[in-house]
Amino acid sequence: MKNIFLTIFTLGIIFQIYTQEVIPPSAGDGTTGNPYHIANLENLYWIVANPENWDKHYIQTADINAAETIDWFSGKGWEPIGIHNYKYFTGSFNGQLHYIDSLFLNCDNDISWRDHFGLFGSVSGAVLLNINLTSVNITSGYSDSDKNVGALSGSCIDSEIRNCSSTGIIIDSNFENSYSGGLIGRTVSSTIENCYSTCSLKYIYNFSFYESKKGGLIGNVYDSDISNCYSAGKILADSPGGLIGYGTGVINNSFWDIETSGVSTSAGGEGKTTDEMRDINTFLNEGWDFDTVWAxxxxxxxxxxxxxGQTFPPLPIIATYDAHSTSLSTAEVIVQVVSTGDSDIYEHGICWNLTGVPTITDSKTEDGPVTVIGNFISEMTDIYSGTVYYIRSYAYNSAGLSYGNELVFTTDSYPAVAPSGTGTELEPYVIESLSNLKWMSDNRSSWDKYFWQTGNINAYDTKYWNGGTGWKSIGDDLNQFTGVYDGQGYVIENLYINNTDESYQGLFGIVNEADLKNIYITLADINGLGNVGALAGFCANSNVYNCYSTGNIEGKYYAGGLIGENSSYLETCRSGVNVKGSIIGGLVGYNRGVVSQSYSRGNVTGDDVENNMTGGLVGWNISEINNCFSASNVDDAGSGGLVGFNGAGSIIRNSFCYGAVSGRQSGGLVGFLEYKNSSENCFWDVETSGLDSSATGTGLTSAQMKTLSTYTDAGWNFEDIWAMDGVTNNGYPFLAWMSTTGIEENNNLQPAEFALFQNYPNPFNPVTTIKFSIPKDQNVKLSVYNS
Structure with a gap:
């Protein structure tokens, strides 16, 4: 039946409405000779709901599953029996070693008149016998008075506690005077005999001017007798006691596990190793009774x-014991199997999420069967650095699925290490590692300084940063990068960004009046909203020289292989990036500046929207493109082999393309333009592109495109800007600086292995071309000997 109770105490107005189901015991009258029979959770809660019976006598007649208490009272859970200084429990309760499993109590941040927590809040002159609590989960919050917390009882005064036990976790977040223990928070003039606790105990706050004592079994002992007891739970608190936190009394033949608790001292008892605690002789030598009391x-x-005679739940009893990072993307979790239940465990592991109370439908491990108790290690993989995770252990046996306690764990953050140097032109900051690069990203005050990169940097770990969104770009709309970064030809590889809710994504977000030079970004994987590029999302009023990128870029708009939106001077740059999105280009998505002596390779794929401004080199151009080429393959409606859309006032000079172009209303060189004659001396290959028309430019056959006079007759500069040797760039013209560096990248094909090809011409004087292939980005040293 459903009952509602209103309780008022004369010492203050205290209202408590009970809306959980309560069922009176089916037998007994509460006397010593005929105690009330507690057979289920509804009977147990009947005691809570009837404080006028807190002086009566009870026996537990069956095992009780209290797991549903996690949903009681809007997540606050169980209401303790007995209220300190108002109405104590003064009767007796004999659990007859039946278990009460998964009792949940959460009063965190609850400023209330209740300040003693456990199955019982506070008992006085009571007798508690044979009570077996398994997998408790208790969290206590702030109180403006003394607070005592224990699985069995918050406090015991002039009481007798025998043959009682607890397993589970207790978290105490009170910062006033407080005492917490795995079994009892505080005892006064009481007797505790043949009891144990393996509860893990965690204390969140600690202020030295408050007295807050924690103990594996009891937090504070005052004038009490403790005998034949032990504790073995993990304790996370400042200056705790392994068995007893603090107090005075007589403590005989009692122990705690110094290894599992992590505590080497106690106000009473003797510390033992785990092996000693699991050895019967440790206890027999002290007179423990293994004939009638212990097993x-x-x-x-x-x-x-x-x-x-103690019963254990048919389901496994497990604990999520501890976790620690093993790398920025992995962690080890210790799972403690306390009991296998009534059959062997056939599957166990851990599950985790970012929101709390994880289940096996979330990320999980599957670590197989367990036939013995003990500690087992499970590994979390593909996790994010610097992130809070909620973890629970789980196990299956023939009776079903059980979960351990929830563990809140924060993974290691990638370290930010300040670089050497002062950031001046004469003494620039030296970037030699990903940790230095992260420091640069984190320290906005450095974004107007000078930087040199002095080594290759693998940024693979950025995949696990910031909850999976990856790298945080340098420079934003409030604090733009205005300094100088010289990569000196070293590589930054595997840069990762996946942040489709924000624009200005790249190694740099927004740069303004800056210099970027000799920066090589390879195998980038970047997905953003708008203004997305491997080097920079938006580059304004700056100079960009000799920068290079490969990988994959995707954006809703203004996405480019190197720069998303450009209003700067860009020279001797190249990109082999595959680009997807709208208003996109193989090198620059939207160009309002000058692009000179640069080129692009890779695939450029739009989202098939009419006039989508997709180009092999530049998506939307409203300024200048001089002496550039594109070998990118382009696929989109209204795309162009070199430029998707050439706007008013723009010009393209001495440039060409030869990649394949596909999509409705596309052009070989330019897809669309606002005014005619917006190109000078520009060409496209009608054979390789598959198109014989373009909004502007001249279409030629492959043979004509590979003939030097085609370009010299058009006035192209083959002394300083262009070169042609019949081999490099598939026989098409190439930029002279490409042979000056001696390196030409071909990103259309991914070689399977290293290969070195015959040079051409041979013999030579003074210049020759040597082609080689490598299966991945790496440092290469090519030596030429004069024989």
Whole structure:
């Protein structure tokens, strides 16, 4: 039946409305000779809901699954029996070693009159016997008075506690005077005998001017007798006690595990290793009774002693014990199997997410069967650095699925290391590692300084940064990069960005009145909203020299292989990037500046929208393109082999393209233009492009495109700007600086292995071309000997 109760105490107005289902015990009258029979969770909660019966006597007659308490009272869970200084529990409760499993209590940030937490809040003159609590999950919050927390009871005064146990986790976030223990928070003039706890204990706050004591079994002991007890849970707190946090009393024949707790001192008891704690002789030597009271085996209770006759849930009892990063994308989690349940575990592992209470439908591991208790390691993979994860262990046996406690774990962040140098022109910052590069990204005050890159940088780990969005671009709309970065020809490879909600994505986001030179970005993988490029999202009023990119770029608009939007002077640059999106180009998406002596390769693929401004070199051009070429393959409606759309006032001079062009209403050189005659001496290959028409330019056969006089007759400069040798660039003209560097990149094909080809011409004087292929980006040294 459903009951609603209103409780008012004369010492203050305290209202409590009980809306959970309560069922009176089916037997007993609460006397010592005929105690109430507690057979289920509804009976147990009947005790809570009837404080007038807190002086009565109870026996538990069956195992109780309390897992549903996690959903009670809007997530606050269980209401303790007994209220400190108002109405104590003064009766008796004999659990008869039946378990109460998965009791949940969360009063975090709840400023209320309740300040003692556990199955019982506070007991006085009570007798608690044979109570077996498994997999408790208790979190206590702030209180403006003393707070005591324990799985069994927050505090015990003049009481008798025998043959009781607890497993699970207790988190105490109170920063006033507080005492917490795995079994009991605080005892006063009480007797505790033959009890244990393996609860993990975590204390969040610590202020030295408050007295806050934590103990594996009891937080604070005052004038009490403790005998034949132990604790073995992990304790995370400042200056805790392995068994007893603080106090005075008589403590005999009692122990704690110094290894699992991580604590070497205690206000009482004797510390032992895990092996010693799982050895029956440790306890027999101190007179423990293993005939009628205690038992030990390698199946239950993690191999520690347990109470003879104690029942365990049919499901496995497991704990999510600890986690630590092993790299920026992996972590190890220790899973503790406390009990296999009533059959062997046939599958176990961990599950995790970013929001809380993970289940096996989230990311998980599958680590196979378990036939014995103990600690097992499970590995999280493909996780993000510097990110908060919620983790739970899980296990299956023939009875079903069970979960361990939730562990909140923050992965390691990639270190930002300040570079050497002062950032001046004479003493620039030296960027030699990804950690230096991250420092540069994190420190906006440095964005007007000078930088030199002095080594190749592998940025693969950026894939796991910032919750999976990757690299944070240098320079934004509030703080633009206005300095100088000289890559000195070193490589930054595997740069990763996946942030489709934000624009200005690239190694640099927005640069203005800056110098970028000799920067090589390879195998980039960048996906953004708009203004997306491997080098920069938007480059304004700057100079960009000898920069290079390969990889994949995607943006909704203004996406380019090197720069998304350009209003700067761009010279001797190239791109082998595959670009996708709208208003896109193999080198520059939207050009409002000058692009000179540069080229593009790779595939440029639009989203098939009419007049989409997709070009092999530039998507939308409203300024100048001089002495450039494109070998990019272009596919989009209204695309162009070199430029997608040539706007008013723009000009293209002495440039050509020979990549394949496909899509409705496309042009061999230019897809669309606003005014005629916006190109001078420009050509496209009608055979390789597959198109014999263009908005501007002259279409030629492949043979004509590979004939020197085609270009010299048009007035092209083959002394300083262009060169042609019949081999380089597939026989088409190439830029003279390409032979000056001695390197030409061909990104249309991915070689399977290293190969060195015959030079041409041979013999030679003074210039020859040597072709080679490598299967991936790497440093290459080519030596030429005079024989």
């Amino acid at each position: 030990i085996n390698n199946i239950n209770n993690y191999g520690y002693p347990f109470l003879k």
